[in-house]
Amino acid sequence: MNGYGGKILRVNLTDGTVSKDPTPADVARDFIGGRGFGIYFLLKEVPKGADPLGPENKLIISSGPISGMLIPGGGKCDWTTKAPLTGGYASASMGGHFTAEMRYAGLDSIILEGISPKPVYLFIDDDKIELRDASDLWGKSTFAVEKQFKEKLGEEFQVAVIGVGGENMVPYACINHDYGRQAGRGGVGAVMGSKKVKAIVLHGTKSIPVADKDAYRKAGMALYKACKDAEGLKEWTRYGTTIVVSWCDEVGALPTRNFSAGSFENGKNLYGPVMREKIVITDKGCFGCPCPCGKYSRNKKYDNYVEGPEYETIGLMGSNLGIDDIEAVAHANLLCDELGIDTISAGNAIGWAMECYEKGIFTKKDTDGLDLKFGNIEATFTLIEKIARREGFGALLAEGVKRASKKVGKGSEKFAIQVKGMEQSGYATHNATAMLLAYMTCDVGAHHNRSWAITYDLQVGREKVVPEKVARVIWLQNFRPMFDVLGGCRLQWVELGIDRDLYVPALEAITGVHRSWEDLDKVGERIWNLTRLYWARENEGFGRAWDMPSPRFYEEAPTSGATKGQITKFEDVNRLLDMYYEQRGWTSDGLPKPETIASLGLSAVVA
Amino acid sequence: MPATLRLGASLRILIGGQDEFTVEPGRSVRDTLVSLGIKPELVAMVSVKDEMQTKDYVIQEGDTVRLLAVVGGG
Numbered sequence: 001m002n003g004y005g006g007k008i009l010r011v012n013l014t015d016g017t018v019s020k021d022p023t024p025a026d027v028a029r030d031f032i033g034g035r036g037f038g039i040y041f042l043l044k045e046v047p048k049g050a051d052p053l054g055p056e057n058k059l060i061i062s063s064g065p066i067s068g069m070l071i072p073g074g075g076k077c078d079w080t081t082k083a084p085l086t087g088g089y090a091s092a093s094m095g096g097h098f099t100a101e102m103r104y105a106g107l108d109s110i111i112l113e114g115i116s117p118k119p120v121y122l123f124i125d126d127d128k129i130e131l132r133d134a135s136d137l138w139g140k141s142t143f144a145v146e147k148q149f150k151e152k153l154g155e156e157f158q159v160a161v162i163g164v165g166g167e168n169m170v171p172y173a174c175i176n177h178d179y180g181r182q183a184g185r186g187g188v189g190a191v192m193g194s195k196k197v198k199a200i201v202l203h204g205t206k207s208i209p210v211a212d213k214d215a216y217r218k219a220g221m222a223l224y225k226a227c228k229d230a231e232g233l234k235e236w237t238r239y240g241t242t243i244v245v246s247w248c249d250e251v252g253a254l255p256t257r258n259f260s261a262g263s264f265e266n267g268k269n270l271y272g273p274v275m276r277e278k279i280v281i282t283d284k285g286c287f288g289c290p291c292p293c294g295k296y297s298r299n300k301k302y303d304n305y306v307e308g309p310e311y312e313t314i315g316l317m318g319s320n321l322g323i324d325d326i327e328a329v330a331h332a333n334l335l336c337d338e339l340g341i342d343t344i345s346a347g348n349a350i351g352w353a354m355e356c357y358e359k360g361i362f363t364k365k366d367t368d369g370l371d372l373k374f375g376n377i378e379a380t381f382t383l384i385e386k387i388a389r390r391e392g393f394g395a396l397l398a399e400g401v402k403r404a405s406k407k408v409g410k411g412s413e414k415f416a417i418q419v420k421g422m423e424q425s426g427y428a429t430h431n432a433t434a435m436l437l438a439y440m441t442c443d444v445g446a447h448h449n450r451s452w453a454i455t456y457d458l459q460v461g462r463e464k465v466v467p468e469k470v471a472r473v474i475w476l477q478n479f480r481p482m483f484d485v486l487g488g489c490r491l492q493w494v495e496l497g498i499d500r501d502l503y504v505p506a507l508e509a510i511t512g513v514h515r516s517w518e519d520l521d522k523v524g525e526r527i528w529n530l531t532r533l534y535w536a537r538e539n540e541g542f543g544r545a546w547d548m549p550s551p552r553f554y555e556e557a558p559t560s561g562a563t564k565g566q567i568t569k570f571e572d573v574n575r576l577l578d579m580y581y582e583q584r585g586w587t588s589d590g591l592p593k594p595e596t597i598a599s600l601g602l603s604a605v606v607a
Numbered sequence: 608m609p610a611t612l613r614l615g616a617s618l619r620i621l622i623g624g625q626d627e628f629t630v631e632p633g634r635s636v637r638d639t640l641v642s643l644g645i646k647p648e649l650v651a652m653v654s655v656k657d658e659m660q661t662k663d664y665v666i667q668e669g670d671t672v673r674l675l676a677v678v679g680g681g
Contacts (some may be wrong), residue, residue: 458648
């Protein structure tokens, strides 16, 4: 099958066996790859009501047809599972070089099933596939394990590894790769830990069959040329995602002190040029990337090296905690990476705890003696460790803000910044109605990468609640995650403004199947509806209430910064959902109507 | 000697129109944008000689000021 390795690898951890199935041609036709494969296998193979950390859940790792190809950004793979953080759908995207080696080993998906009786790692070298003992690796940091494998096996082997957070099944544990890339959100690392899999180590040498080699070369070159010629390439390469810190601060989108504001009085200390000057030593990209947005830093203050921090970590571990020291943020980043927990959720959990402390809900008796005022850098470092190890007060924060605030009560639920149980990523949405809707309806919880619409809010009027905004959010939700289906990075389109039509001939040359973006958007819409149906299947009573944002965005206007005094009215929150459901073809409670399912050709999939 | 304001593709997607303006030096980027009818908040990055500047940067004679927007986010 052109464009595919042709095999799905199944790893039964319970009995220690591995097997390969042919990649189903009809699934490749209808869902293409990446997160399309992920939701298909999740719906079909993980039984209703499965415990996310139990043997019935599966961890599904999928590449896509542009993964490992000479297409800009072809370095992404998708990690799908039932999320321990939310009880719903999780799909985390990971960059780096893992997906390329996976493809060269002939694998379109790797599916981890069951639970191993002892710690193991999965070793793949083309057709040599083994589960090996990892008892001596258990408890080690992600970086130490990756370094150990690289030194033993060679640089060509790629490593995906969990840290102590994953071993302890922290619901927002992540999976690390390439010393600083992550499958970050939803707790995919906890699922890997529950299966007692410390790492996946792989290398391949096979070719990927291509339908038309000449057309592939031509289309690939056109994409690289477009990147090379793009206005802004120099700046994105120099600053990466930190380019937006100053802009978010200016427009009131920078999460500040647990999202109580969107501008930080000391934000300037965290801006991209400051970071570049103080700590960045080089740029670091994923497989085949012409615009390496990763920044590799030497942190002299803490005497270490780290990839990043990225914008999200600067927002959540910096301004959101009242910390204005970029070196401290970089160190917090390193701790999270070594321990294998998601910086976004961890930053939210610590921010929530700091607000509880400043409001008197917690005292030092509750916090293991930590003085949890905003801005306390040392307490932040200590809490990261405690969360990953589930020690003392850290055990509460390790639950995530939804569960933790439910346990604590005393009004703390109102400033637990989450949707569907997932902590909100780095954009404050006090008066940005399209972006607020994007968070409310995102298919994994409050994450930004499916639909990012703040600029559209600014363009058309941030407080406006109009059908055009809803349509924009839906279009982005259908379109942007298609990069996670194709196995590529969206940032060439996002950052450099590459014409997305340039991907069409590349995809056709690789797979031999012509798909316009109209076709691809339709695949995206089908996948979006399937993820919604998965949430409904797994959660009794699932509906509108699950889409509600934190009250912080409709009850409390910031008292400072660019959005001072600004808020989204509660009635507008519901109006947004009314319009969204109608445009999606869903019921007034947010469930896909039977006729919508039928019109998308999904009846057989969900039967 | 006038200066040049160049709009990146991402910004042109938002506001349409021409991709380059000849402007007088001596005013801030922010004021210059307002005078051209461009909402300053739509501009995410100001670059002069490959260095990132704020919108308070005062445009100098002969400068080429490059402006980028963020259309898609992270």
